[in-house]
Amino acid sequence: MPAIQSYDxxxxxxxxxxxxxxxFTHIYSLHWELLYAIAYNRTKDIHLSQDIVQDVFTSLWSNRNRAEVHSLKSYLATAVKYMTLTHLRKSGQTILVEGHIGSEEAGHKTVEEQIDYKNLLSFLNDETDKLPDKCRLIFKYSRGEGLSVKEIASELNISPRTVETQLSKALRVLRKSLKVMFSWVF
Known part of the structure:
Protein backbone atom coordinates (compact mmCIF):
# COMPACT_ATOMS: atom_id res chain seq x y z
CA MET A 1 0.00 0.00 0.00
CA PRO A 2 1.54 3.37 -0.97
CA ALA A 3 2.30 5.99 1.64
CA ILE A 4 -0.57 8.39 2.36
CA GLN A 5 1.53 11.34 1.12
CA SER A 6 1.54 9.88 -2.39
CA TYR A 7 -2.26 10.07 -2.77
CA ASP A 8 -3.82 12.88 -4.73
CA PHE A 24 -8.29 12.73 7.29
CA THR A 25 -5.20 13.52 9.39
CA HIS A 26 -3.20 14.07 6.23
CA ILE A 27 -5.87 16.44 4.85
CA TYR A 28 -5.78 18.28 8.17
CA SER A 29 -1.98 18.61 8.13
CA LEU A 30 -2.02 19.86 4.52
CA HIS A 31 -4.63 22.58 5.06
CA TRP A 32 -4.87 23.68 8.70
CA GLU A 33 -2.33 26.52 8.42
CA LEU A 34 -4.07 28.15 5.46
CA LEU A 35 -7.46 27.79 7.12
CA TYR A 36 -6.16 29.22 10.36
CA ALA A 37 -4.72 32.19 8.45
CA ILE A 38 -8.06 32.82 6.74
CA ALA A 39 -9.93 32.67 10.06
CA TYR A 40 -7.37 34.82 11.87
CA ASN A 41 -7.39 37.40 9.08
CA ARG A 42 -11.13 37.84 9.66
CA THR A 43 -11.28 37.56 13.46
CA LYS A 44 -7.88 38.76 14.71
CA ASP A 45 -8.43 36.28 17.56
CA ILE A 46 -6.06 33.32 17.99
CA HIS A 47 -8.38 31.13 20.05
CA LEU A 48 -11.49 31.85 17.99
CA SER A 49 -9.54 31.12 14.80
CA GLN A 50 -8.36 27.80 16.23
CA ASP A 51 -11.94 26.95 17.24
CA ILE A 52 -13.21 27.78 13.75
CA VAL A 53 -10.63 25.57 12.05
CA GLN A 54 -11.41 22.78 14.52
CA ASP A 55 -15.15 23.15 13.82
CA VAL A 56 -14.58 23.04 10.06
CA PHE A 57 -12.56 19.84 10.29
CA THR A 58 -15.04 18.32 12.73
CA SER A 59 -17.82 19.12 10.27
CA LEU A 60 -15.79 17.70 7.37
CA TRP A 61 -15.30 14.43 9.24
CA SER A 62 -18.91 14.26 10.44
CA ASN A 63 -20.26 14.94 6.94
CA ARG A 64 -17.62 13.02 5.02
CA ASN A 65 -20.22 10.81 3.34
CA ARG A 66 -22.53 13.67 2.34
CA ALA A 67 -20.21 16.52 1.39
CA GLU A 68 -19.67 17.00 -2.32
CA VAL A 69 -16.11 18.22 -2.65
CA HIS A 70 -14.60 19.02 -6.02
CA SER A 71 -11.66 21.15 -4.85
CA LEU A 72 -10.68 20.43 -1.26
CA LYS A 73 -8.79 23.70 -0.78
CA SER A 74 -11.71 25.80 -2.07
CA TYR A 75 -14.25 23.78 -0.11
CA LEU A 76 -12.34 24.16 3.15
CA ALA A 77 -11.62 27.87 2.59
CA THR A 78 -15.31 28.50 1.95
CA ALA A 79 -16.25 26.45 5.00
CA VAL A 80 -13.90 28.57 7.15
CA LYS A 81 -15.44 31.74 5.76
CA TYR A 82 -18.97 30.63 6.61
CA MET A 83 -17.97 29.17 9.98
CA THR A 84 -16.23 32.46 10.80
CA LEU A 85 -19.36 34.39 9.91
CA THR A 86 -21.44 32.04 12.03
CA HIS A 87 -19.13 32.49 15.03
CA LEU A 88 -19.03 36.27 14.58
CA ARG A 89 -22.79 36.51 14.29
CA LYS A 90 -23.29 34.38 17.39
CA SER A 91 -20.92 36.56 19.37
CA GLY A 92 -22.34 39.80 17.91
CA GLN A 93 -19.01 40.81 16.38
CA THR A 94 -19.10 42.23 12.87
CA ILE A 95 -17.13 44.73 10.91
CA LEU A 96 -19.48 47.38 9.54
CA VAL A 97 -18.86 49.36 6.42
CA GLU A 98 -20.83 52.32 5.24
CA GLY A 99 -22.73 52.14 1.99
CA HIS A 100 -23.32 49.18 -0.22
CA ILE A 101 -21.73 47.19 -3.00
CA GLY A 102 -23.79 46.98 -6.17
CA SER A 103 -27.13 47.09 -4.39
CA GLU A 104 -29.83 49.65 -3.91
CA GLU A 105 -30.30 48.80 -0.26
CA ALA A 106 -29.48 51.61 2.13
CA GLY A 107 -27.88 51.30 5.51
CA HIS A 108 -24.92 49.53 7.01
CA LYS A 109 -23.94 46.08 5.85
CA THR A 110 -20.99 44.01 6.86
CA VAL A 111 -18.51 43.26 4.13
CA GLU A 112 -19.21 39.59 4.74
CA GLU A 113 -22.97 40.10 4.28
CA GLN A 114 -22.42 41.97 1.04
CA ILE A 115 -20.09 39.28 -0.29
CA ASP A 116 -22.43 36.52 0.86
CA TYR A 117 -25.36 38.24 -0.83
CA LYS A 118 -23.49 38.59 -4.12
CA ASN A 119 -22.25 34.98 -3.94
CA LEU A 120 -25.74 33.71 -3.14
CA LEU A 121 -27.24 35.66 -6.06
CA SER A 122 -24.56 34.32 -8.37
CA PHE A 123 -25.18 30.78 -7.15
CA LEU A 124 -28.94 31.13 -7.59
CA ASN A 125 -28.52 32.59 -11.09
CA ASP A 126 -26.26 29.67 -12.04
CA GLU A 127 -28.75 27.15 -10.64
CA THR A 128 -31.67 28.93 -12.33
CA ASP A 129 -29.84 28.75 -15.66
CA LYS A 130 -29.68 24.95 -15.25
CA LEU A 131 -33.48 24.66 -15.11
CA PRO A 132 -35.33 23.39 -18.21
CA ASP A 133 -36.19 26.21 -20.63
CA LYS A 134 -39.90 26.58 -19.87
CA CYS A 135 -39.36 26.20 -16.13
CA ARG A 136 -36.57 28.81 -16.17
CA LEU A 137 -38.63 31.26 -18.21
CA ILE A 138 -41.64 30.95 -15.91
CA PHE A 139 -39.45 31.31 -12.82
CA LYS A 140 -37.80 34.45 -14.21
CA TYR A 141 -41.14 35.96 -15.13
CA SER A 142 -42.42 35.27 -11.65
CA ARG A 143 -39.45 36.17 -9.50
CA GLY A 144 -37.49 38.43 -11.81
CA GLU A 145 -40.29 40.48 -13.29
CA GLY A 146 -42.90 39.99 -10.59
CA LEU A 147 -45.61 38.73 -12.92
CA SER A 148 -48.57 36.86 -11.43
CA VAL A 149 -49.46 33.29 -12.36
CA LYS A 150 -52.32 34.54 -14.55
CA GLU A 151 -50.08 37.08 -16.31
CA ILE A 152 -47.43 34.45 -17.02
CA ALA A 153 -50.08 32.02 -18.31
CA SER A 154 -51.47 34.70 -20.60
CA GLU A 155 -48.01 35.75 -21.81
CA LEU A 156 -46.95 32.17 -22.62
CA ASN A 157 -50.39 30.99 -23.72
CA ILE A 158 -50.43 28.12 -21.21
CA SER A 159 -52.73 27.22 -18.32
CA PRO A 160 -52.27 28.77 -14.87
CA ARG A 161 -51.94 25.23 -13.48
CA THR A 162 -48.92 24.64 -15.73
CA VAL A 163 -47.36 27.86 -14.46
CA GLU A 164 -47.91 26.78 -10.84
CA THR A 165 -46.46 23.33 -11.52
CA GLN A 166 -43.37 24.79 -13.19
CA LEU A 167 -42.86 27.32 -10.38
CA SER A 168 -43.13 24.55 -7.80
CA LYS A 169 -40.60 22.51 -9.75
CA ALA A 170 -38.16 25.45 -9.96
CA LEU A 171 -38.46 26.20 -6.24
CA ARG A 172 -38.00 22.53 -5.32
CA VAL A 173 -34.83 22.28 -7.44
CA LEU A 174 -33.41 25.55 -6.06
CA ARG A 175 -34.19 24.57 -2.45
CA LYS A 176 -32.44 21.26 -2.96
CA SER A 177 -29.38 22.99 -4.44
CA LEU A 178 -29.24 25.44 -1.52
CA LYS A 179 -29.65 22.64 1.00
CA VAL A 180 -26.72 20.75 -0.52
CA MET A 181 -24.61 23.91 -0.65
CA PHE A 182 -25.20 24.78 3.01
CA SER A 183 -25.55 21.29 4.53
CA TRP A 184 -22.03 21.30 5.97
CA VAL A 185 -22.34 24.73 7.66
CA PHE A 186 -24.93 23.76 10.24
Missing amino acids: EQELLLRMRQGDESA
Whole structure:
Protein backbone atom coordinates (compact mmCIF):
# COMPACT_ATOMS: atom_id res chain seq x y z
CA MET A 1 0.00 0.00 0.00
CA PRO A 2 1.54 3.37 -0.97
CA ALA A 3 2.30 5.99 1.64
CA ILE A 4 -0.57 8.39 2.36
CA GLN A 5 1.53 11.34 1.12
CA SER A 6 1.54 9.88 -2.39
CA TYR A 7 -2.26 10.07 -2.77
CA ASP A 8 -3.82 12.88 -4.73
CA GLU A 9 -6.67 14.97 -3.35
CA GLN A 10 -9.49 12.82 -4.75
CA GLU A 11 -7.91 9.63 -3.41
CA LEU A 12 -7.55 11.22 0.02
CA LEU A 13 -11.21 12.27 -0.07
CA LEU A 14 -12.28 8.78 -1.09
CA ARG A 15 -10.25 7.19 1.70
CA MET A 16 -11.63 9.71 4.21
CA ARG A 17 -15.21 8.91 3.06
CA GLN A 18 -14.41 5.27 3.75
CA GLY A 19 -13.46 6.20 7.33
CA ASP A 20 -9.68 6.27 6.94
CA GLU A 21 -8.50 8.47 9.80
CA SER A 22 -4.95 8.68 8.43
CA ALA A 23 -6.31 10.25 5.21
CA PHE A 24 -8.29 12.73 7.29
CA THR A 25 -5.20 13.52 9.39
CA HIS A 26 -3.20 14.07 6.23
CA ILE A 27 -5.87 16.44 4.85
CA TYR A 28 -5.78 18.28 8.17
CA SER A 29 -1.98 18.61 8.13
CA LEU A 30 -2.02 19.86 4.52
CA HIS A 31 -4.63 22.58 5.06
CA TRP A 32 -4.87 23.68 8.70
CA GLU A 33 -2.33 26.52 8.42
CA LEU A 34 -4.07 28.15 5.46
CA LEU A 35 -7.46 27.79 7.12
CA TYR A 36 -6.16 29.22 10.36
CA ALA A 37 -4.72 32.19 8.45
CA ILE A 38 -8.06 32.82 6.74
CA ALA A 39 -9.93 32.67 10.06
CA TYR A 40 -7.37 34.82 11.87
CA ASN A 41 -7.39 37.40 9.08
CA ARG A 42 -11.13 37.84 9.66
CA THR A 43 -11.28 37.56 13.46
CA LYS A 44 -7.88 38.76 14.71
CA ASP A 45 -8.43 36.28 17.56
CA ILE A 46 -6.06 33.32 17.99
CA HIS A 47 -8.38 31.13 20.05
CA LEU A 48 -11.49 31.85 17.99
CA SER A 49 -9.54 31.12 14.80
CA GLN A 50 -8.36 27.80 16.23
CA ASP A 51 -11.94 26.95 17.24
CA ILE A 52 -13.21 27.78 13.75
CA VAL A 53 -10.63 25.57 12.05
CA GLN A 54 -11.41 22.78 14.52
CA ASP A 55 -15.15 23.15 13.82
CA VAL A 56 -14.58 23.04 10.06
CA PHE A 57 -12.56 19.84 10.29
CA THR A 58 -15.04 18.32 12.73
CA SER A 59 -17.82 19.12 10.27
CA LEU A 60 -15.79 17.70 7.37
CA TRP A 61 -15.30 14.43 9.24
CA SER A 62 -18.91 14.26 10.44
CA ASN A 63 -20.26 14.94 6.94
CA ARG A 64 -17.62 13.02 5.02
CA ASN A 65 -20.22 10.81 3.34
CA ARG A 66 -22.53 13.67 2.34
CA ALA A 67 -20.21 16.52 1.39
CA GLU A 68 -19.67 17.00 -2.32
CA VAL A 69 -16.11 18.22 -2.65
CA HIS A 70 -14.60 19.02 -6.02
CA SER A 71 -11.66 21.15 -4.85
CA LEU A 72 -10.68 20.43 -1.26
CA LYS A 73 -8.79 23.70 -0.78
CA SER A 74 -11.71 25.80 -2.07
CA TYR A 75 -14.25 23.78 -0.11
CA LEU A 76 -12.34 24.16 3.15
CA ALA A 77 -11.62 27.87 2.59
CA THR A 78 -15.31 28.50 1.95
CA ALA A 79 -16.25 26.45 5.00
CA VAL A 80 -13.90 28.57 7.15
CA LYS A 81 -15.44 31.74 5.76
CA TYR A 82 -18.97 30.63 6.61
CA MET A 83 -17.97 29.17 9.98
CA THR A 84 -16.23 32.46 10.80
CA LEU A 85 -19.36 34.39 9.91
CA THR A 86 -21.44 32.04 12.03
CA HIS A 87 -19.13 32.49 15.03
CA LEU A 88 -19.03 36.27 14.58
CA ARG A 89 -22.79 36.51 14.29
CA LYS A 90 -23.29 34.38 17.39
CA SER A 91 -20.92 36.56 19.37
CA GLY A 92 -22.34 39.80 17.91
CA GLN A 93 -19.01 40.81 16.38
CA THR A 94 -19.10 42.23 12.87
CA ILE A 95 -17.13 44.73 10.91
CA LEU A 96 -19.48 47.38 9.54
CA VAL A 97 -18.86 49.36 6.42
CA GLU A 98 -20.83 52.32 5.24
CA GLY A 99 -22.73 52.14 1.99
CA HIS A 100 -23.32 49.18 -0.22
CA ILE A 101 -21.73 47.19 -3.00
CA GLY A 102 -23.79 46.98 -6.17
CA SER A 103 -27.13 47.09 -4.39
CA GLU A 104 -29.83 49.65 -3.91
CA GLU A 105 -30.30 48.80 -0.26
CA ALA A 106 -29.48 51.61 2.13
CA GLY A 107 -27.88 51.30 5.51
CA HIS A 108 -24.92 49.53 7.01
CA LYS A 109 -23.94 46.08 5.85
CA THR A 110 -20.99 44.01 6.86
CA VAL A 111 -18.51 43.26 4.13
CA GLU A 112 -19.21 39.59 4.74
CA GLU A 113 -22.97 40.10 4.28
CA GLN A 114 -22.42 41.97 1.04
CA ILE A 115 -20.09 39.28 -0.29
CA ASP A 116 -22.43 36.52 0.86
CA TYR A 117 -25.36 38.24 -0.83
CA LYS A 118 -23.49 38.59 -4.12
CA ASN A 119 -22.25 34.98 -3.94
CA LEU A 120 -25.74 33.71 -3.14
CA LEU A 121 -27.24 35.66 -6.06
CA SER A 122 -24.56 34.32 -8.37
CA PHE A 123 -25.18 30.78 -7.15
CA LEU A 124 -28.94 31.13 -7.59
CA ASN A 125 -28.52 32.59 -11.09
CA ASP A 126 -26.26 29.67 -12.04
CA GLU A 127 -28.75 27.15 -10.64
CA THR A 128 -31.67 28.93 -12.33
CA ASP A 129 -29.84 28.75 -15.66
CA LYS A 130 -29.68 24.95 -15.25
CA LEU A 131 -33.48 24.66 -15.11
CA PRO A 132 -35.33 23.39 -18.21
CA ASP A 133 -36.19 26.21 -20.63
CA LYS A 134 -39.90 26.58 -19.87
CA CYS A 135 -39.36 26.20 -16.13
CA ARG A 136 -36.57 28.81 -16.17
CA LEU A 137 -38.63 31.26 -18.21
CA ILE A 138 -41.64 30.95 -15.91
CA PHE A 139 -39.45 31.31 -12.82
CA LYS A 140 -37.80 34.45 -14.21
CA TYR A 141 -41.14 35.96 -15.13
CA SER A 142 -42.42 35.27 -11.65
CA ARG A 143 -39.45 36.17 -9.50
CA GLY A 144 -37.49 38.43 -11.81
CA GLU A 145 -40.29 40.48 -13.29
CA GLY A 146 -42.90 39.99 -10.59
CA LEU A 147 -45.61 38.73 -12.92
CA SER A 148 -48.57 36.86 -11.43
CA VAL A 149 -49.46 33.29 -12.36
CA LYS A 150 -52.32 34.54 -14.55
CA GLU A 151 -50.08 37.08 -16.31
CA ILE A 152 -47.43 34.45 -17.02
CA ALA A 153 -50.08 32.02 -18.31
CA SER A 154 -51.47 34.70 -20.60
CA GLU A 155 -48.01 35.75 -21.81
CA LEU A 156 -46.95 32.17 -22.62
CA ASN A 157 -50.39 30.99 -23.72
CA ILE A 158 -50.43 28.12 -21.21
CA SER A 159 -52.73 27.22 -18.32
CA PRO A 160 -52.27 28.77 -14.87
CA ARG A 161 -51.94 25.23 -13.48
CA THR A 162 -48.92 24.64 -15.73
CA VAL A 163 -47.36 27.86 -14.46
CA GLU A 164 -47.91 26.78 -10.84
CA THR A 165 -46.46 23.33 -11.52
CA GLN A 166 -43.37 24.79 -13.19
CA LEU A 167 -42.86 27.32 -10.38
CA SER A 168 -43.13 24.55 -7.80
CA LYS A 169 -40.60 22.51 -9.75
CA ALA A 170 -38.16 25.45 -9.96
CA LEU A 171 -38.46 26.20 -6.24
CA ARG A 172 -38.00 22.53 -5.32
CA VAL A 173 -34.83 22.28 -7.44
CA LEU A 174 -33.41 25.55 -6.06
CA ARG A 175 -34.19 24.57 -2.45
CA LYS A 176 -32.44 21.26 -2.96
CA SER A 177 -29.38 22.99 -4.44
CA LEU A 178 -29.24 25.44 -1.52
CA LYS A 179 -29.65 22.64 1.00
CA VAL A 180 -26.72 20.75 -0.52
CA MET A 181 -24.61 23.91 -0.65
CA PHE A 182 -25.20 24.78 3.01
CA SER A 183 -25.55 21.29 4.53
CA TRP A 184 -22.03 21.30 5.97
CA VAL A 185 -22.34 24.73 7.66
CA PHE A 186 -24.93 23.76 10.24
